[in-house]
Amino acid sequence: MTKVFIDKKTDKFDNIGNIISYIKDLHELVNDGQINPLTAIIFLKELEKKSKEYKSKIDDIAIEELSKYGNEGTDMNGYSIKLKKAAGRWDFKHIQEIVDAEHKLKELKEKHKLAYSADGKILIEDTGEVIEPANFKMGKEIIVLTKKR
Numbered sequence: 001m002t003k004v005f006i007d008k009k010t011d012k013f014d015n016i017g018n019i020i021s022y023i024k025d026l027h028e029l030v031n032d033g034q035i036n037p038l039t040a041i042i043f044l045k046e047l048e049k050k051s052k053e054y055k056s057k058i059d060d061i062a063i064e065e066l067s068k069y070g071n072e073g074t075d076m077n078g079y080s081i082k083l084k085k086a087a088g089r090w091d092f093k094h095i096q097e098i099v100d101a102e103h104k105l106k107e108l109k110e111k112h113k114l115a116y117s118a119d120g121k122i123l124i125e126d127t128g129e130v131i132e133p134a135n136f137k138m139g140k141e142i143i144v145l146t147k148k149r
Contacts, residue, residue, distance in 0.1 A: 012077050023047075045145050109134070 026043065029035040066073060066083050073082030092098040115133035124130055 010077075041143055042145060 023044075026035065026040050030037045030040045063083065066081060069081075071082075073080060075081070092102075111131055112134040115131040116136055118133070
């Protein structure tokens with residue numbers, strides 16, 4: 001197992017700077033053309049995935065530890081750390097009036113999307129109703145990584 005070194009006096013990671021330097025070096029090597037940027041993206045994606053995986057494994061233990069500090073939380077390593085409840089969610093699936101309204105809204109949106117698909121021209125239905133096209137904002141290009149099995 002790789003050792004993570006903690007300074008006993010400050011409770012800080014001794015080698016966090018090494019990890020940050022490594023990532024900065026990776027960026028510099030890509031900029032200098034020494035490493036394929038796609039290889040770097042794959043590496044960083046794997047690092048991000050593992051970081052999230054292990055953070056989630058530590059979260060419950062950290063919440064338990066943080067609960068010892070009360071509502072004020074604590075300050076550590078330049079961070080203020082507090083417990084906070086995530087936003088709750090309302091559920092309306094059992095209220096038929098809302099289910100019906102959401103269904104109507106979905107149909108209405110589809111109608112306006114269709115008007116957009118007609119080269120942005122305002123469509124007039126058989127009833128004489130004018131359908132104004134919806135606005136569409138193109139998304140930016142992103143990199144999609146899919147691990148082959």
